[in-house]
Amino acid sequence: MPGGAASGAGDLSRAGEAAAAAAAAGANPAELAAPVPLQAPREWRAIDFISDLHLSELMPATFAAFAAHLQHTEADAVFILGDLFELWVGDDARREPFAQRCVRALAEAAQKRSVAIMGGNRDFLMGAELLADCGARALPDPTLLMAFGQRVLLTHGDALCLADHAYQAFRRQVRQAAWLRAFLARPLAERLALAREIRKASDTRRQFDGEGSADVDASAAVALLRESAAPTLVHGHTHRPGTEAWAGGFVRHVLTDWDLDAGTRAEVLRLTPAGFSRVPPARTC
Ligand SMILES: [Mn+2]
Numbered sequence: 436m437p438g439g440a441a442s443g444a445g446d447l448s449r450a451g452e453a454a455a456a457a458a459a460a461g462a463n464p465a466e467l468a469a470p471v472p473l474q475a476p477r478e479w480r481a482i483d484f485i486s487d488l489h490l491s492e493l494m495p496a497t498f499a500a501f502a503a504h505l506q507h508t509e510a511d512a513v514f515i516l517g518d519l520f521e522l523w524v525g526d527d528a529r530r531e532p533f534a535q536r537c538v539r540a541l542a543e544a545a546q547k548r549s550v551a552i553m554g555g556n557r558d559f560l561m562g563a564e565l566l567a568d569c570g571a572r573a574l575p576d577p578t579l580l581m582a583f584g585q586r587v588l589l590t591h592g593d594a595l596c597l598a599d600h601a602y603q604a605f606r607r608q609v610r611q612a613a614w615l616r617a618f619l620a621r622p623l624a625e626r627l628a629l630a631r632e633i634r635k636a637s638d639t640r641r642q643f644d645g646e647g648s649a650d651v652d653a654s655a656a657v658a659l660l661r662e663s664a665a666p667t668l669v670h671g672h673t674h675r676p677g678t679e680a681w682a683g684g685f686v687r688h689v690l691t692d693w694d695l696d697a698g699t700r701a702e703v704l705r706l707t708p709a710g711f712s713r714v715p716p717a718r719t720c
Contacts (some may be wrong), residue, residue: 517555
C-alpha cells in the first residue's frame with residue numbers, strides 16, 4: 436500500500452480478494468460466504484439487534500438516542516447489523532470529530548456489555564482499527580448466532596436483494612480488491628466529500644443502496660437458512676420493519692431504520708430466552 440494511505444486496507448484487500456474468488460466460483464447466487472458461527476455466552480439473558488441508523492453529524496437526535504440506548508439498555512449485548520454510519524469512507528476517517536463521538540459512545544458501552552458490528556452497504560469499509568477503538572467485535576455478514584438454544588442467521592440484507600441486478604453489479608465492483616485499493620488511496624477529504632454528496636445526490640444514493648423497492652429474495656434466504664439449519668433470519672437494509680412467516684417454518688424479522696431527526700423511527704429487536712420482541716430504545720434515566 437504505497438504511502439500508507441490506510442493501514443487497514445491490507446485486511447480489506449484480502450477480504451475483497453476472497454470475495455472475488457468466491458464470486459468467481461459461482462456457487463452462491465447471493466455471493467454470501469458461509470455463515471460464521473457465533474455462540475452467545477451462557478450467562479447472557481438478552482441480545483439487542485439494531486441496524487440502519489445512518490449516523491451522521493446531521494442527525495443529532497438519532498445519535499443521542501443511539502448513544503442513550505447503548506448506555507442504558509438492559510441487554511447483555513448490542514448487535515448492530517449494518518449501516519450504523521451514513522457512509523464510512525475508511526478507518527482513517529475515525530478521527531473526524533463526529534466519528535470520535537460515535538467511537539466514544541461505543542467504547543463506553545463496550546465497557547459494560549458486548550458490542551458487535553456488521554458492515555452494511557454504506558459502511559462495509561469499517562475495518563479492524565475502527566472496531567478496536569470502539570471495543571467492538573466484528574460480525575461477519577452473514578453470522579450464525581446460537582443463543583438461548585436458538586439458531587439465528589444475521590445478515591445486513593443487501594446481498595439477498597437479488598432482483599436488483601444493477602445494485603448487485605455495483606456491490607460486486609466495490610468489494611473487489613482493486614476498487615477498494617483505488618478508493619482508499621484517494622485523499623480523505625475527497626472521500627468525505629463523497630459522503631456529503633450521497634445525502635444530496637439521489638443517483639449516488641441509489642447506486643449505494645439499490646432500488647428502494649427491492650426486497651430480500653425469499654427463496655435464496657430460505658436456502659441459506661436451510662444450509663445453516665436455522666429457522667430464523669434477522670436483517671435490516673430494506674427499511675421495512677416487520678416479522679414474516681415463510682413456508683417451511685421459517686421466520687424473518689426485519690429491523691427498522693432509525694430517524695429521530697426528520698422522522699420518528701427507532702426500535703430495537705430483542706432476543707431473550709422467551710423469544711423475540713420489539714422494544715423502544717432505552718432512554719437516559
Ligand atoms: Mn443498507
